[in-house]
């Protein structure tokens with residue numbers, strides 16, 4: 001649709017662009033561009049216009065829909081992107097789609113989850129219109145033990161996407177929480193299906209949940225002291241469609257670079273790492289013990305010094321930790 005194409009150009013453009021340039025880029029008349037701008041304004045988009053300069057996107061109603069994501073991602077990539085208003089869990093739905101033949105790179109995005117899943121059997125708070133609940137399908141032909149680094153790579157990808165769209169760069173708390181000022185704004189849950197005959201990976205679903213435009217009062221009592229959002233940390237309300245597009249692009253890059261591009265992702269992970277050098281509590285199998293986090297090893301495991309002064313390497317999946 002012309003309207004979606006005009007919106008996509010305006011959303012990407014940071015300076016004024018003339019109606020003539022827009023009509024040239026998408027191959028429609030100036031009148032069609034004017035009509036599209038009028039229609040967008042009636043839907044709540046604020047688009048400034050100045051004589052001899054053209055149009056400037058100011059703000060939008062922050063819709064996360066097939067239309068807004070598709071306008072940015074492009075028709076071809078949208079063949080493997082499903083955007084829903086609500087679902088129980090995007091990871092659960094994508095797993096069912098993988099079972100029925102969905103291919104690598106299939107994405108499911110929801111505006112709300114009614115049963116969002118977190119790590120270690122916890123739930124993930126997924127209120128309507130505030131965040132992005134996003135799942136990505138990988139079908140690598142490898143053994144399960146090789147896939148443990150994917151969660152850390154994803155953390156790097158999401159930091160890059162957030163930084164590109166908002167200008168704000170969160171830190172990574174080992175292994176895969178994105179945090180700012182000690183509070184969490186994004187969690188990642190990687191779930192794997194194994195082929196029983198071969199022991200090889202059938203599919204991997206990487207689930208990403210991000211608090212984006214939440215205000216403090218949007219968080220329930222049990223998480224209000226530990227959760228934050230991109231808005232609360234950066235003071236900016238960003239477009240969720242734009243962030244969804246940036247995550248798709250980063251995840252596509254991850255899918256084509258993994259595992260050979262390890263050095264680049266490791267270097268980035270170490271740059272964003274906020275755990276090394278901190279006192280932590282290690283939580284595993286119901287036990288909690290204090291330790292000092294030392295550094296990120298080459299395989300993304302965490303080197304710690306335990307209370308007896310001995311070093312240990314912790315791998316993801318087995319433990320989680322709390323920074324003291």
Ligand code: BTN
Nearest residue numbers: 089091117118119134187207209
């Ligand atoms: C965690 O921090 O414990 C991981 C949270 C992962 C949440 C995301 S939201 C999209 C995807 N679907 C789910 O049900 N969970 C993941």
